[in-house]
Amino acid sequence: MSETVMNERKKRALSMIQPSGIPTLGNYLGALRNWVDLQDELDCFFAVADLHAITVRQEPAKLRQQIYQTFALLLAIGLDPEKSLVFVQSQVPAHTELAWLLACNTQFGELSRMTQFKDKSAKHADNINLGLFAYPTLMAADILLYQPEYVPVGADQKQHCELARDLATRFNNTYGNTFVMPDPYIMKTGARVRSLQEPTKKMSKSDENQNSFISMLDDKDTVIRKFKRAVTDSEACVRYAEGKDGINNLMEIYSAVTGKSLADIEQEFSGRGYGDFKLAVGESVAETLAPIQAKLTELMGDKAQLEAMMKESAGHAQYVAARTLSKARKRLGYLNL
Numbered sequence: 001m002s003e004t005v006m007n008e009r010k011k012r013a014l015s016m017i018q019p020s021g022i023p024t025l026g027n028y029l030g031a032l033r034n035w036v037d038l039q040d041e042l043d044c045f046f047a048v049a050d051l052h053a054i055t056v057r058q059e060p061a062k063l064r065q066q067i068y069q070t071f072a073l074l075l076a077i078g079l080d081p082e083k084s085l086v087f088v089q090s091q092v093p094a095h096t097e098l099a100w101l102l103a104c105n106t107q108f109g110e111l112s113r114m115t116q117f118k119d120k121s122a123k124h125a126d127n128i129n130l131g132l133f134a135y136p137t138l139m140a141a142d143i144l145l146y147q148p149e150y151v152p153v154g155a156d157q158k159q160h161c162e163l164a165r166d167l168a169t170r171f172n173n174t175y176g177n178t179f180v181m182p183d184p185y186i187m188k189t190g191a192r193v194r195s196l197q198e199p200t201k202k203m204s205k206s207d208e209n210q211n212s213f214i215s216m217l218d219d220k221d222t223v224i225r226k227f228k229r230a231v232t233d234s235e236a237c238v239r240y241a242e243g244k245d246g247i248n249n250l251m252e253i254y255s256a257v258t259g260k261s262l263a264d265i266e267q268e269f270s271g272r273g274y275g276d277f278k279l280a281v282g283e284s285v286a287e288t289l290a291p292i293q294a295k296l297t298e299l300m301g302d303k304a305q306l307e308a309m310m311k312e313s314a315g316h317a318q319y320v321a322a323r324t325l326s327k328a329r330k331r332l333g334y335l336n337l
């Protein structure tokens with residue numbers, strides 16, 4: 001990237017996804033799908049956050065496969081390497097280095113308040129490791145290295161984004177202006193897709209209950225079956241109301257994939273039972289996923305090509321990240337020999 005382009009640059013967006021499982025419909029509606037729309041207006045950086053994935057135990061062979069798969073999926077949904085930089089976090093060593101510099105400027109109390117840490121340490125009580133606790137400083141480094149104005153994420157990541165802003169402010173005030181202030185960019189529809197089995201919780205790809213989430217690789221029959229089994233209520237009336245978490249979640253999903261408003265959906269299904277509604281949700285979701293799945297299969301057929309793409313994008317990411325890192329190092333008093 002030339003000096004002039006850097007100086008007169010378009011506004012930037014950065015976001016990442018962990019290869020901790022197969023991405024779900026929640027990841028797609030809350031984050032991934034919006035990334036595709038942003039790449040025409042913004043200078044976009046999107047990555048596979050593989051360093052984050054080992055905050056919970058991963059089997060190496062499976063992790064490697066999921067890194068390929070998540071990277072390929074980012075391309076399959078329509079991220080275009082000509083428009084966006086799509087890369088793999090662990091190929092850019094600056095992330096871990098900046099994370100340390102930020103860690104020494106992060107308070108224990110700040111990290112203790114993070115709800116994801118509380119949730120995951122409760123879930124993995126036998127492995128409450130330092131990385132799980134320090135995770136938000138690595139995420140702040142991921143963001144601040146690329147100087148983005150926007151961070152398009154689902155609602156669950158708002159707290160981490162706010163910490164990244166606090167760390168940027170603290171660093172800028174203490175050592176001099178270094179980082180751009182990033183804003184979380186959270187869409188209205190799909191921002192918090194809930195579990196199909198426990199609709200008060202978020203849909204999560206690492207959930208043990210396979211019926212609780214729609215994987216982006218689920219085939220049509222599986223999608224329809226999972227929606228059929230989704231937890232609802234006994235009222236048997238498709239309307240959006242307090243206390244109807246299961247139906248509200250299905251209505252939000254249906255609205256996110258069809259573009260219909262909640263009022264239109266109530267009208268479409270008035271006088272009809274949950275069976276009809278669940279089938280319609282399942283069919284529209286399966287229809288959304290089918291072309292992505294076809295493209296993914298094609299991309300996964302050529303790992304050498306995927307690796308070549310990863311290598312190329314890592315080079316660009318390293319270049320951008322190195323500029324910020326060397327600035328931060330200098331501000332802290334380090335030599336850049």
Ligand code: ATP
Nearest residue numbers: 018020026030031153154191192193203204205206
């Ligand atoms: P894990 O279950 O392993 O913690 P995750 O799916 O919660 O993973 P990521 O893979 O890192 O987390 O999430 C990638 C993006 O998807 C983030 O922007 C996150 O906010 C968004 N996201 C995750 N779950 C949901 C959900 N249920 N609804 C909407 N957005 C979501």
Ligand code: LTN
Nearest residue numbers: 014015016017018049139142143
């Ligand atoms: N923490 C996020 C994934 C993530 C991320 C990032 C998102 C890692 N680094 C940088 C946005 C920007 C998650 O667990 N959902």
